[in-house]
Amino acid sequence: MDYGFRNYHPLTNFIYYIFTFLLIMLSQHPFFLFFTAIFMIFLNYLLDRGRQLRRWGKFVITLIFLFIIITPLINHRGSIILFYVLDKPITFEAILQGVINALTLFSVVALFFTFSFVINGEKLLFLFSKYFPNWALLTMLSVRFVPLFKRRLEEIRRVQQTKGDAHERSIKRRLKHGLLLIQILLTWSLEDGIQTADSMAARGYGLRKRSRYIRYKIEKKDMVLIILMSYFTGISIWGWFLGDNILTIFPILEPYFLQGREWFFFTNFIFLIGLPLLIEGKDAFKWLCWKRNN
Amino acid sequence: MAMLETKQLSFTYPDQKQPALDNVSLSVEPGEFVILCGQSGSGKSTLLRLIKREIAPHGKKEGDLFYKGQPLEKTPPLKVSKKIGFVFQDPENQIVMDQVFDELIFGMQNIGMETDEMRKRIAEITHFFGIHHLLKKETHVLSGGQMQMINLASILLMEPEILLLDEPTAHLDPIAAKDFLHIVGRMNREFGMTVIMVEHRLEDVLSFADRLIVLEEGRILKDGPVRQVINQLSDEKNHTFSYLPAPVQLYFHYSTNKQVEEIPLTIREGKKWVQQLNVRLREIPKKSVSRKQTIYSLENVDFRYEKRGDNILKACHLSVQEGEWLAIVGANGTGKSTLLKVMAGILRPQRGWVKVNGKMLRGTIPEIGYVPQNPKLLFSSDTIYEELSNQIPINNRDKGRKKLTELITFFNLESLLNRHPYDISGGEMQKVAIASVLLSSPKILLLDEPTRGLDPTAKRELGTLLKKLQEQNMTIVTITHDIEYAASFADRCAMMFQGAITVQSPTEEFFKGNHFYTTMINRMTRGSNVPEVITVEEAKEKWDLEEE
DSSP, X not given: OOSGGGGSOHHHHXXXXXXXXXXXXXXXXXXXXXXXXXXXXXHHHHHHTTHHHHHTHHHHHHHHHHHHHHHHHHOOOSSOEEEEETTEEXXXXXXXXXXXXXXXXXXXXXXXXXXXXXXXXXXXXXXXXXXXXXXXXXXXXXXXHHHHHHHHHHXXXXXXXXXXXXXXXXXXXXXXHHHHHHHHHHHHHHHHHHHHHHHHHHTTTTSSOOOOOOOOOOOHHHHHHHHHHHHHHHHHHHHHHHTOSSOOOSSSOOOSSOOTHHHHHHHHHHHHHTHHHHHHHHHHHHHHHHHHHO | OOSEEEEEEXXXXXXXXXXXXXXXXXXXXXXXXXXXXXOTTSSHHHHHHHHSGGGOOSSEEEEEEEETTEEGGGSOHHHHHHHEEEEOSOTTTTOOOSBHHHHHHHHHHHTTOOHHHXXXXXHHHHHHHTOGGGTTSBGGGSOHHHHHHHHHHHHHTTOOSEEEEESTTTTSOHHHHHHHHHHHHHHHHHHOOXXXXXXXXXXXXXXXXXXXXXXXXXXXXXXXXXXXXXXXXXXXXXXXXXXXXXXXXXXXXXXXXXXXXXOOOSHHHHHHHHTTOOEEEOOOOOOOOOOOOXXXXXXXXXXXXXXXXXXXXXXEEEEEETTOEEEEEOOTXXXXXXXXXXXXXXXXXXXXXXXXXXXXXXXXXXXXXXXXXXXXXXXXXXXXXXXXHTTSOGGGXXXXXXXXXXXXXXXXXXXXXXXXXXXXXXXXXXXXXXXXXXXXXXXEEEEESTTTTOOHHHHHHHHHHHHHHHHTTOEEEEEOSOHHHHHHHOSEEEEEETTEEEEEEEHHHHHHHXXXXXXXXXXXXXXXXXXXXXXXXXHHHHEEEOOO
């Protein structure tokens, strides 16, 4: 998938996620969060047609309702009392707080789904290999060896079946059989591991510091995006500092529609959150234009 | 100046009396293509590993090694690791990374190369090898042949001057092996790369090579230009004769006027020589083929490993007669191993059925003995004796012990009993594995690639032993890549293609009907003036040479 937001440098992508996560946590305002949630759903649909979101849909919705229901049951502060449950007041403010929490949670979860599509394992390794080269290599080796051992164990199990020990029912015998399989796996893998080590040594491993293959280059468009994102984030943090990104609930509920200056900060916030959508949209539009001209 | 030189090189492994290498002196010129051959344990691999300093075995070394006139010990490590490349036997074990691309750049990263340089070299090598389509794949999904190509490419990216190869094609099917050897041949011819290769299967590689070295018990037995060494080997009618490719054996058997330059190394040369022969077909009484009972039958078998995966076996039909030796041949990835596992009852097909002796097969049964491609999977004990005695069935100890002693003598394992099952040669391991399976007195023996990585002597020995078993009314089914082996030993052959058996017929008929998948002798004699045969033995049986 080499187009749209994923076509940017991993670092650019990563910075977007850090900033967005930060702003979601800071902007505790239902209006802000509601639009964030909608944007995240859109982004999920654009990146993988919402498959991941739907797979986890039930779980996420349950969690949202739990938040909305449980928060007012625990939190009884606030002045607008709607009704009583077991002699405890249920307040409008508490419900609103529950909604804010639920929206925050949903936005963060949906954001992380898109994170895994945009920054895949290879990009993540690339980001960290500069600072943790040994860990990066180790991770890459385990990526190969864990599935390899799993395949081998399955093979051993199948072959050992033919020796007739497999149908033992008692737990003790089965445990013993299992240990035997592991033992064969270890002996075999150690023996083969020596060959792998030889192959590494034969290609000069450990002679000097390994160089890094730089797959991605920071281009002009990355710089532009990073500056833009920093600008939006800076403004938003200023807004948070002024209290405009936050809906004050306790002790007195602030009007929940946006007013005056708040609109400026909202627009600014929504631009940052919506950047990937804009970029995907721009690329799709460009493609359409190109197709028409050809 | 010689590219590589050894002077009176001797090497002894720790705790061994017999030296693995004894006074080996040889010198390899730049651009030479050298083949090392000899029985397992003759010291070929030891010699190759001593040349590659990073992986040299531990032990007592005497004598000197020179790289371009300079002692190898004194050459800087970085230079040695770049200039001397090494390709190992097992395609999978030498792969380090998960992704093909990462595997290719692994060596270059180790020597600290810059990204731009790496990109340039990768671009060149993918073009030369034609492996664009593999770059983004995971390494474990590749076939053995593709893996070995990636391994070779990964070494060549470091731009070596000497390429060392330790039986690189032992695990590949014949087509993949040929492709691999062709690339090595091209590296030698087009780039003047020095190549030293240990190889058993000489038939495909002799036409590329300049020089053949035969090692025996750590000493150089023969050393010289390919045809001359072959000529010397033919003079002595001993075990080294079996190393020679079948066309060469045929040549020495029938040629009336032997000339060194005429020895056929390729099919083309063979055909040319055969034209000079004047052969009459000998009258041989037809062997009466008695219809035997069908012991195995597979009907419409479908198998896939994953719910949504492709069918590995697709409507597969097969029948095996009692007491016959059936060889299943076919390229890698056509489902041969899966078929054998289904026959062994290890895998249960999703559709169709397997019947043994008329009874449905459900799960593994003692009547069927199965030896996997990698016999190590069977072994779990520290010594071979323990391994074998653990396999004696519990219900009949006394009979089992008697059988064990019989098998030890039959397979000639006395000297190995106290060794670790991993510590023996490939041929011996195969014998131990078969013996351990035979202890439960099966009637059918299923063998997955029994000849993989064996030297010609071991192969022949295994073949004769299996033939003897067959005379005791054992039914044998083997999967093999080795066409020559199937042609000399099997009674019937079956070809596997896309998950089904496409042809099954008696061996002779089978190979005479194939155009590409057939023996060298058959390709040589097909459409020529001599009667068509498939093996040297068949020729000896049927040909009558007429003197002019």
